[in-house]
Amino acid sequence: xxxxxxxxxxxxxxxxxxxxxxxxxxxxxxxxxxxxxxxxxxxxxxxxxxxxxxxxxxxxxxxxxxxxxxxxxxxxxxxxxxxxxxxxxxxxxxxxxxxxxxxxxxxxxxxxxxxxxxxxxxxxxx
Numbered sequence: 001x002x003x004x005x006x007x008x009x010x011x012x013x014x015x016x017x018x019x020x021x022x023x024x025x026x027x028x029x030x031x032x033x034x035x036x037x038x039x040x041x042x043x044x045x046x047x048x049x050x051x052x053x054x055x056x057x058x059x060x061x062x063x064x065x066x067x068x069x070x071x072x073x074x075x076x077x078x079x080x081x082x083x084x085x086x087x088x089x090x091x092x093x094x095x096x097x098x099x100x101x102x103x104x105x106x107x108x109x110x111x112x113x114x115x116x117x118x119x120x121x122x123x124x125x126x
Contacts, residue, residue, distance in 0.1 A: 034100050043101045048075040051089070051119055053109035055079060060108045082114035089115075093122040 009020045027035070037043040048068050052061050061077045068075045080089045096103055103125040107116035120126075 030100075037100065044072075044074050046073060046102050046104065047099070048073050048104045048106055049096055049125070050075055050077040050106045050108060051115055052077065052079050052107075053081045053083075053111075053113075053115050057108045057110070064106060064108065080115075082109075082118040083112075086118065089118060090122050093119060097122075097124045099125075 012020050025032075034043060038045070048064075050061055050064050052058070057079070065075050065077065078092055080092060082089055103123075105119050105123055105125055107113070107119055109115040
């Protein structure tokens with residue numbers, strides 16, 4: 001990549017007869033990536049993450065997704081029990097903690113509902 005960029009700079013200098021001056025970045029590379037992904041429609045400004053404790057919560061998940069869709073809020077659903085799969089839940093939350101767009105966690109679980117507390121503890125998102 002460096003070699004390729006160097007060659008383009010040399011070609012530009014030969015054509016223009018002037019030294020190439022790198023422009024000062026107006027935004028950080030991270031901000032530029034987010035802006036480009038947003039412009040391409042790949043980021044929508046937010047995402048609701050619906051976590052459910054078991055497959056039996058599927059009707060609730062679908063209802064939540066439908067209500068979020070009415071407001072144009074994209075959502076992703078994961079079945080991940082805090083009791084049966086705590087390490088998987090922690091890994092999934094760690095992945096979403098790195099998200100470029102803001103997220104909101106909605107826990108959908110019955111019984112003892114360890115899911116919401118565990119998700120809250122391991123996530124940077126509300």
